Amino acid sequence: MFLKSAEIFALKSGGINPVLLRLTTDSGEVGLGEAAVAYGVGAKASAAMLQELAERFLRGGVDPYRAESVAASIKDFSFWAKGGGPILHAGLSAIEQALIDIKARSLGIPVYExxxxxxxxxxxxxxxxxxxxxxxxxxxxxxxxxxxxxxxxxxxxxxxxxxxxxxxxxxxxxxxxxxxxxxxxxxxxxxxxxxxxxxxxxxxxxxxxxxxxxxxxxxxxxxxxxxxxxxxxxxxxxxxxxxxxxxxxxxxxxxxxxxxxxxxxxxxxxxxxxxxxxxxxxxxxxxxxxxxxxxxxxxxxxxxxxxxxxxxxxxxxxxxxxxxxxxxxxxxxxxxxxxxxxxxxxxxxxxxxxxxxxxxxxIDAQPGFGVELNDEKIADFLYCRIDLT
Known part of the structure; x- marks a missing residue:
């Protein structure tokens, strides 16, 4: 199993600006994450950062089970993660969450397990x-x-x-x-x-x-x-x-x-x-x-x-x-x-x-985080779709 695509959504939603990530594997497993700089300023920057991180660190047949390895690579080779602030760490967070979600869903267990x-x-x-x-x-x-x-x-x-x-x-x-x-x-x-x-x-x-x-x-x-x-x-x-x-x-x-x-x-x-x-x-x-x-x-x-x-x-x-x-x-x-x-x-x-x-x-006992994105509501907020193969 390897990562096939990434979708980033940048929303305007009642005073906050959520930035969401959906990763999909070649076998159809999905993982969700959120870059949580949704308040104050920085949502647009976090969406762009998330795109850059995905294009740099998730391409080329990345194994979604290796969340720790991917996170370590981002920390080691993005340069700004060392002592970095919210924008880079928000992008890292969304990727890490989505990878863990994929692993739990593919194993048929909730993330808390x-x-x-x-x-x-x-x-x-x-x-x-x-x-x-x-x-x-x-x-x-x-x-x-x-x-x-x-x-x-x-x-x-x-x-x-x-x-x-x-x-x-x-x-x-x-x-x-x-x-x-x-x-x-x-x-x-x-x-x-x-x-x-x-x-x-x-x-x-x-x-x-x-x-x-x-x-x-x-x-x-x-x-x-x-x-x-x-x-x-x-x-x-x-x-x-x-x-x-x-x-x-x-x-x-x-x-x-x-x-x-x-x-x-x-x-x-x-x-x-x-x-x-x-x-x-x-x-x-x-x-x-x-x-x-x-x-x-x-x-x-x-x-x-x-x-x-x-x-x-x-x-x-x-x-x-x-x-x-x-x-x-x-x-x-x-x-x-x-x-x-x-x-x-x-x-x-x-x-x-x-x-x-x-x-x-x-506490939802469904596999992964137990939730699905409402595509009908968020389709107009698609920021980008990235081919990761």
Whole structure:
């Protein structure tokens, strides 16, 4: 069996821009992957990078079972993968995921079996994106209350992000460092959401590295009474001294990882002992098997792992196999309300999101990732088709 073709899809979908890969073998086996630079900027660049990587490293009768060998070649011979950032690692991630999907499908087993086997039957999730449709902070408490009524007992939000039309966010930056009321407003928003949902709902806060370290410390002190489960990216994720400074002065666990790449990107973070929860993004850190290695490293340091997921429903399905198989899983990120955003395109025929019950995500036992692309919906977004023979 060898790789025969690659198809790359670059979508515009309700505020995000997913980039999907479908590899097909000479025997007709299919593997799916996603380059998860779907938010912010970089989706177009990741589609082009994915094309270049496929043309360079997947041509000439490549055996799809040799995912580790292909990934190693990309890391060794692309040059920029050494210490590289999200664009190259997103392309690498999509290829690695698709190869592993092919192998599992051809063996007739779910991907989680390749990762050590399933350790749980459903996944606890937290709702993100529950603020879609809001136009101001004043609307967030009601939206949070409605989300809890839908069965979610864990919510994440961004106390310093500006809400734009339709619930899109403009994340904070240090340009707010001269605002004496910045911390006060963030505290008031946390208080209002906590009052709306009651004491038993888990609240998770993402600061998106938008505060100075000492503003982050002040904020964390002032929200202690609201029982926040973790604070994400309280400062630049690769500034280990700042992370350690904050972690030694605040009560809340710190979560970091969506903007770190590969095992090497997490190594010094682990040694710093400054975080409690790792958040590798399976679509931009090097792939699902790479993230499994990161989870094993985290386990050695007694840390929890919560995969970062903010892309299409394909990434949700991929993340479910990862989360099902690791012993130190904490909670799965989940966007249950993408379908309410104008222009959203559902890329899968049978996504997991509508099957969530009481905030728990099912784990698909079908071969591979257990999902298929919805060709009817994504056909117009074909970026390129590549002959790999």
């Amino acid at each position: 390749l990762l050590g086997g399933r350790m749980r039957d459903t996944l606890r999730t937290y709702a993100n994106g529950w603020y879609f449709g809001c136009s101001s902070d004043r609307e967030l408490p009601d939206a949070a209350e409605k989300t809890v009524a839908d069965g979610y007992s864990s919510l994440k939000f961004y106390p310093f992000a500006e809400i734009l039309d339709g619930g899109r966010l403009r994340h904070p930056s240090l340009r707010g460092s001269d605002d004496p009321d910045l911390v006060k407003r963030g505290v008031a928003l946390v208080a209002a959401v906590r009052e709306a949902v009651g004491p038993d709902v888990e609240l998770l806060l993402d600061l998106s590295a938008g505060l100075t370290p000492f503003d982050a410390i002040r904020f964390c002190h002032e929200i202690e009474k609201y029982d926040v489960a973790f604070v994400e990216e309280p400062t630049e994720p690769d500034d280990l001294n700042a992370l350690k400074l904050i972690s030694e002065r605040v009560q809340q666990p710190i979560a970091v990882g969506e903007r770190l790449y590969g095992r090497q990107g997490f190594r010094d973070l682990l040694e710093s002992r400054s975080v409690a929860i790792l958040q590798p993004d399976l679509g931009n850190t090097g792939g699902i098997w790479e993230a499994r290695k990161i989870a094993a490293m985290a386990e050695a340091y007694g840390l929890k792992v919560q995969p970062h997921i903010c892309a299409s429903s394909l990434s949700t399905a991929i993340g479910a196999h990862f989360s099902a198989s690791i012993p130190n899983f904490y909670v799965q990120e989940h966007f249950p309300y993408w379908g309410q955003v104008p222009g959203y395109v559902e890329v899968l025929k049978d996504p997991l999101e509508p099957r969530v019950v009481n905030g728990r995500l099912p």
